[in-house]
Amino acid sequence: MEKIIKIAWRNVWRNKLRSLVVITSMVLGLWSGLFTIAMSNGINEQRVKSAIDTYLHHIQIHNPLFEYNLDINSSVEDPLQILKELENNNLVKGFSSRIIISAMASSAHGAEGVRVIGIDSENEKQFSDISKNILKGNYFSNIKSKPALIGQKLADNLKLDIKKKLSFTFVDDKGDLQRIKFKVEGVFKTASSIHDSGNIYVKKEDLNQLLFNNSMIHEVAILCNNIDDSDILKQELQNSFPENKVETWKDISPELGSVQELMVWFFFIFMSIILLALSFGIANIMLMAVLERKRELGMLMSVGLNKTKIFLMILFETIFISFISLPVGIVLSYLMISYYGRAGIDLSIVSQGLESFGMNSMVYTHLPSDYYFKITILTLFVTLVSSLFPARRALKLDPAEAVRSQ
Amino acid sequence: MNVIETKNISKLYKQADLEIRALDNVSVNFKQGEFTAIVGPSGSGKTTFLNSIGGLDSPTKGQVLIDNNDITQLNSNKLIDFRLKNIGFVFQSYNLIPVLTAKENVEFIMLMQGVSNKIRDKRSKELLEAVGLQEHLNRRPNQLSGGQQQRVAVARALASKPKFVLADEPTANLDSSSTSNLLDIMYRLNNDEKMTFIFSTHDQRVIDRAKRIITLEDGKIISDTNIK
Ligand SMILES: Nc1ncnc2c1ncn2[C@@H]1O[C@H](COP(=O)(O)OP(=O)(O)OP(=O)(O)O)[C@@H](O)[C@H]1O
Ligand SMILES: [Mg+2]
Numbered sequence: 001m002e003k004i005i006k007i008a009w010r011n012v013w014r015n016k017l018r019s020l021v022v023i024t025s026m027v028l029g030l031w032s033g034l035f036t037i038a039m040s041n042g043i044n045e046q047r048v049k050s051a052i053d054t055y056l057h058h059i060q061i062h063n064p065l066f067e068y069n070l071d072i073n074s075s076v077e078d079p080l081q082i083l084k085e086l087e088n089n090n091l092v093k094g095f096s097s098r099i100i101i102s103a104m105a106s107s108a109h110g111a112e113g114v115r116v117i118g119i120d121s122e123n124e125k126q127f128s129d130i131s132k133n134i135l136k137g138n139y140f141s142n143i144k145s146k147p148a149l150i151g152q153k154l155a156d157n158l159k160l161d162i163k164k165k166l167s168f169t170f171v172d173d174k175g176d177l178q179r180i181k182f183k184v185e186g187v188f189k190t191a192s193s194i195h196d197s198g199n200i201y202v203k204k205e206d207l208n209q210l211l212f213n214n215s216m217i218h219e220v221a222i223l224c225n226n227i228d229d230s231d232i233l234k235q236e237l238q239n240s241f242p243e244n245k246v247e248t249w250k251d252i253s254p255e256l257g258s259v260q261e262l263m264v265w266f267f268f269i270f271m272s273i274i275l276l277a278l279s280f281g282i283a284n285i286m287l288m289a290v291l292e293r294k295r296e297l298g299m300l301m302s303v304g305l306n307k308t309k310i311f312l313m314i315l316f317e318t319i320f321i322s323f324i325s326l327p328v329g330i331v332l333s334y335l336m337i338s339y340y341g342r343a344g345i346d347l348s349i350v351s352q353g354l355e356s357f358g359m360n361s362m363v364y365t366h367l368p369s370d371y372y373f374k375i376t377i378l379t380l381f382v383t384l385v386s387s388l389f390p391a392r393r394a395l396k397l398d399p400a401e402a403v404r405s406q
Numbered sequence: 407m408n409v410i411e412t413k414n415i416s417k418l419y420k421q422a423d424l425e426i427r428a429l430d431n432v433s434v435n436f437k438q439g440e441f442t443a444i445v446g447p448s449g450s451g452k453t454t455f456l457n458s459i460g461g462l463d464s465p466t467k468g469q470v471l472i473d474n475n476d477i478t479q480l481n482s483n484k485l486i487d488f489r490l491k492n493i494g495f496v497f498q499s500y501n502l503i504p505v506l507t508a509k510e511n512v513e514f515i516m517l518m519q520g521v522s523n524k525i526r527d528k529r530s531k532e533l534l535e536a537v538g539l540q541e542h543l544n545r546r547p548n549q550l551s552g553g554q555q556q557r558v559a560v561a562r563a564l565a566s567k568p569k570f571v572l573a574d575e576p577t578a579n580l581d582s583s584s585t586s587n588l589l590d591i592m593y594r595l596n597n598d599e600k601m602t603f604i605f606s607t608h609d610q611r612v613i614d615r616a617k618r619i620i621t622l623e624d625g626k627i628i629s630d631t632n633i634k
Binding site: 014400403 | 453457460462463482483486487489490491495497499500501503504505506514515517518519562566574
């Protein structure tokens, strides 16, 4: 057995060029596959992260009616109890309570339906990415009276700029129509242009003054210390406050979560296709190696090498090739993926298109470490299967025939 | 005592409508210690005959008895095992495993037979010395001349301590000095160690040194002469 392995190993290097071509193609196949997947995975993770950081957060609490009617009176029940509970819960990293009013925003150039979100500016600075997304102007610092932050898309649509005035028209909690003027202090831009076209941030106290019930809130957004605790915390809160609706980010934006699950399938299907193509290459080259060594294999059978050993020899030759390619391919991929995971790849040329899908123009490649392990198993399996065919062909050789053909 | 005994062996090859009788009712015996040449024109059935008694090919009809056991009844895995234990082969070319050194090639068969490391080492050196290659133990086949390669092949054939050695035109690719050198070695092994050699050849110089000459024509034995 030891000798068979030794012969197989040396056979790999008999035709150096050919073996190197196979090894190189395997390395390139693995690398390109893993890198592409790391890129799409990175894009997706960024998309999720950016959505979570700017508007989704880990958990949101609303009045169950709120998402249907967006009625100002569908506010969160027991708001004070909830905030107290969140203060003391050790799964919670931070939270923010917001007033949300559906309004018509108008400028001299037109009007748009928007959500006016009243936030606690100091708390929100820590809690969400809103302050980091300011493109122009400031985040609640200069303008004293009724400042507002608007999305870039909305600013374009209403031809607004910083220091310009805009007014909201809305129905208050007593059913009266109100109209009130705000002044644009900053323009923000997130990865999602849909978000940027429909949301306006103002100070919570500015909205409070307009309302009859000044303790009402419409949304409590929560960040957990660990995103994986979202479901546990959701259950806890739902049980404690059954009259409210508690949702995780996956409940609110199921497409984001399901894309992540799809990634796993995408990974396997994509890599399987690449490996399948490679395995045909390997099988073909090994078959050539068998056929051109007919005489030698015939001689080996004549002098007493049995079929099992011939079979194993060919099998080992194939396996060795993948044993060389696999670590090289994986290490190369790992290095590239970690490098571009830090440095990022600039896709700004096509970013116009990407951003409307909620993507960032910088892509940071990332592949969870268990994928490297999975690909190793998958590759070993595929090469093993692809070696069976040439190895079986070797068994069909008739020693008398093989020895005869001079 | 006969080492090999063939009883009416025939080998038919069917090609389209044509039936080729490569061997036609051949009955012949070989004793321990023979040094026999199989001669005859091209296509007369020499290779077919050697392959039949070596268990590489099975005759269509008849029996091949090695030490009174009929090898035509063995299945292919048993045959491989039988060849490994009983027969040394020397072919016209491609005798050696290209990726192994001369010494490793000789040891290879013994390794398959499960001979211990120490004995393998000793015996392979002895055998390579016997064929005059003690200087070239660690060369690979492509670093040896054709004649040297055939000598390694003879050493390898003997390594398993076979009952007999079959050589199909072992000198066909050799020049005359390599040929006589190889024959000297085979002759000496035959005389000193009583090793049985059966070889096919076209070469008159090889025929001249045989102790028995069997002539085939159209798959039949037309003469069988002992030379003293
Ligand atoms: N696989 C085969 N199929 C059909 N016919 C074959 C086959 N092998 C050999 N023959 C035929 O059998 C006959 C004997 O062939 P064999 O090779 O034994 O002759 P040989 O005496 O060894 O010839 P040479 O001196 O050329 O080596 C020839 O007519 C050959 O064409
Ligand atoms: Mg022949």
